[in-house]
Amino acid sequence: MSGCPGSKTIDFSEKTVQEGSESGKRPSQLRQWPIQMHLVSPHAPYFQGKDVLLAADCTAFALGDFHKDYIKGKSIGIACPKLDTDQEVYVEKIKALIDEAKINTLTVIIMQVPCCFGLVQIAKEGAEKATRKIPVKQVVVGLEGNILSEDWI
Amino acid sequence: MENVLNKEIKKIIDTCPEVGKILEEFGIGCVPCSIGSCLLRDVVGIHNLNPQKESTLMYRIEKAIYPDRRISEPKVGLSKKSTPKKISYSPPVKKLVDEHVLIKRLLAMIPTIVDYVMTSIKVDKDLILRCVDFIRTYADKYHHMKEEDILFKYVDNNAEIIQVMYKDHDTGRGYVRQVVEGAERGNKNQIKENFLAYRELLTQHIKKEDEILYPWIDRQLTTTQVGEIFRKCNESDASAGNALPRKYEKFIVEIEELFLQEVTK
Numbered sequence: 001m002s003g004c005p006g007s008k009t010i011d012f013s014e015k016t017v018q019e020g021s022e023s024g025k026r027p028s029q030l031r032q033w034p035i036q037m038h039l040v041s042p043h044a045p046y047f048q049g050k051d052v053l054l055a056a057d058c059t060a061f062a063l064g065d066f067h068k069d070y071i072k073g074k075s076i077g078i079a080c081p082k083l084d085t086d087q088e089v090y091v092e093k094i095k096a097l098i099d100e101a102k103i104n105t106l107t108v109i110i111m112q113v114p115c116c117f118g119l120v121q122i123a124k125e126g127a128e129k130a131t132r133k134i135p136v137k138q139v140v141v142g143l144e145g146n147i148l149s150e151d152w153i
Numbered sequence: 154m155e156n157v158l159n160k161e162i163k164k165i166i167d168t169c170p171e172v173g174k175i176l177e178e179f180g181i182g183c184v185p186c187s188i189g190s191c192l193l194r195d196v197v198g199i200h201n202l203n204p205q206k207e208s209t210l211m212y213r214i215e216k217a218i219y220p221d222r223r224i225s226e227p228k229v230g231l232s233k234k235s236t237p238k239k240i241s242y243s244p245p246v247k248k249l250v251d252e253h254v255l256i257k258r259l260l261a262m263i264p265t266i267v268d269y270v271m272t273s274i275k276v277d278k279d280l281i282l283r284c285v286d287f288i289r290t291y292a293d294k295y296h297h298m299k300e301e302d303i304l305f306k307y308v309d310n311n312a313e314i315i316q317v318m319y320k321d322h323d324t325g326r327g328y329v330r331q332v333v334e335g336a337e338r339g340n341k342n343q344i345k346e347n348f349l350a351y352r353e354l355l356t357q358h359i360k361k362e363d364e365i366l367y368p369w370i371d372r373q374l375t376t377t378q379v380g381e382i383f384r385k386c387n388e389s390d391a392s393a394g395n396a397l398p399r400k401y402e403k404f405i406v407e408i409e410e411l412f413l414q415e416v417t418k
Contacts (some may be wrong), residue, residue, distance in 0.1 A: 053375050073377065105380035133387065135245070137376065
């Protein structure tokens, strides 16, 4: 297999290991709208002083417990570092979230594919441009929805 | 075994000294602890051993306390060593670990400073008081206060390990008072004994914090709490001013250069 790991075809539909429970309804933990990084405003009340999750689009589909483990208690912005245009806007928005919305922390959650690390670079750039300093965490999700790493950066 | 887990470690070691040896083999240094009132359960929990190592440790302890009891041995023992895990700190805790580096640089200089004091005709009171100023202002006020007023508030303040840390801070302050008294009186032995005791205490204290306490605290903190602690520590640093850490970094460089020259003369 060769080519871009971000877009190569992999089929794991035969995966049989199914841990966890399928019973019960899972309520959404989303507490805001909009969520796409081009659409959100750093001045929105739901960002003020909050813990913010900057999520690569695919992570929400890969992680079975995305709402429970990552959105709960946080405000969110989503983006795709591979396909989105005008990403310099994201850098400025992150800077504004830190300096103006005075967010508490920033967690960047990405897929393991190399192109996804571009979102971490955007977050780092925004954080470096900001005057305030806040803790930034990087979470890397495997293609089959497993957490590969979770580190403060 | 459940009731043993809830016993104070010192009492267990007093009754069965073999347990102390076993703990030491696993890198758990409870034997020299001056308090020893941590429960065995907490002692094991705080070290975050991997499950295989922990079950082997518990098996060995149970076997030492109840030699006649039939206990099945865990399948994987210590012979299969796991790779040592690199400690990863949250940003506010990392800042405290980084501050330890400057304190450790002073601790490293203490034997040389003590030698200098003992071989000088007259006690260099100014030098001693400048070292004390570093300890009281940088190590104690700037650094320890962030631990006591901010970080420790996020865990059970009554936990034995936190109480041990408070006790270490107090004991250290006592040694420093004695060093000052020695300098005022020109009593070289008083300076020597207390400076060296302070060095020994702080060396062990920092090791305990870097390797055991801070990772234990970090494991309990939520992301929100990490953000809060980071902000509070930054506010505390801002109130002290940027000039303070720079002043004491300069002091350490100065005495390192001074005593390095003395040694190479």
